[in-house]
Amino acid sequence: MTSLTFAPPQLQPRWPAWREHGAALGTAVALHAGLACLLFNLSQAPVLPPAPAAIIQTQLVELPRPAPIPVPEPVAATPPALAEPTPVAKPAPAPPVVDEAALARKRVQQERREQQRVEQAQREVERREQLARDKQLQAEAERARMERERQARDAEAERQAAAARARAEADAASRQYLPIAKETPDYPQRALDRRIEGECTVVYTVDATGRVNDPQVVGNCHPLFIKPSLAAAKRFRYQPRVVNGQAVAVANVKNIFTYRIQ
Template sequence: MNAALMEGMLLREPTPPSRAPQGLALLGAIGLHVALGAVLLSSWTPTFEPPSNAQILRTQLLSLPVPVEPHVQPEAPIEPPPEPVVPEPVVQSEPAPPTEAELAFKRAEQERAAEAARQQKLRQQREAAERERQAREAEQLRLAREAERAAEAPRQLEAERARAAAAEQARREAAAAADRQYLPIAKTPPVYPQRALDSGVQGECTVSYDVDPNGRVVSPQVAGQCHPLFIRPSLDAAKRFRYRPRIVDGQAVTVRGVQNTFHYRIE
């Protein structure tokens, strides 16, 4: 409140100067300051009512924005053209003479190259000699095989002749044995039964019999399954068979258990 009073007293518009002497005004100001100091030092706040004709001046602090200058793109500085580069003259210096180490290394390289060439030549010579040896061995083997075949030719011819003679002898013996075996001379087919033809019956019938020394069939009988209509014609046909008798030790003998199968088909 004291601050408000002080602000009101300070902001009060001064009254128009009077015609009193300046000393009186000075004394009045000093007294006012003394009274104000006393009021500030004490806790008592005096009630001050400004005169009705007092005018109060009020101020207000305004913050104005900082003016922004327009941004101007600075112009790029113009660079001077580059000066032409003049190549420096190349001074060709004479090569330095090789050192002892370089000369020794070069001699070693030459010796290694010469040794490698010599080894390559020796290897080629060995390979050529090996190929020549293999060719000689192959030729010798071929000549030996030809000589062996030439020597075996008479033996092979003799062996072939012996085999031919043996085959002819076997053929003759087989023919002679066949002459000694019993062989059929005549085989008359059976008569197809009329009843079987009328009924359309077909089948087979096996007959077993013996061949006597005269080549005739003895004791024929049916072996296995046989239709009744085919039994009699099969037995009658077997009895009419004739054989060449078997010869054993110059004598004709009986052959037992000979079988023959008759087939009855209507075509």
């Protein structure tokens, strides 16, 4: 910076003015030269040692945009001191690359396996239910078969019992009017003389006392055999039939008289 001082002409002579101007001019030149050297030194970048060679593996990774490095503004009044080189921040480790397609395939496979497990469990439940239904149907069929067999046995037993009762009743009924005294009729002499043989059927009623009432000849009977047959039937005696503790008559009792010459 140059500073010039002027004195009034009446107080200062002309001859010593070049000395004052020369000193001021030298000072200004020296200041300008020092400032130029300082600016030249600041404009030159410091020579850094070469970085060692390294193998870099590239990867498609989107890194965050680095923050801008602040540049110090030059100070006009005083030459700034040499600033230390700003350390370069190490990049943050890249996040792992996420393969969306692989994740989607993995999710689809997991869902498929889960669906297969659900379907398998459902099939197992249906199989067990079907087995239970089959067992229940088999049990019901077995019960129905046993019930049919029981009913058949009961029906057969009832039929046999009814037949036994019928036989017993028939036997009892037949015993009730079985003859206890029964005589053979006399062979007519005229039939003997003529060598006549034959049969005669007589129908009658056994009353409550066991006697024969109202005998009648039915069917084909030779006239010679009618009288002796009726007389013989009237002499029959029977055990009376008893119903509910009371003797009753039995109608339409038949007896066949056979006449044969010995």
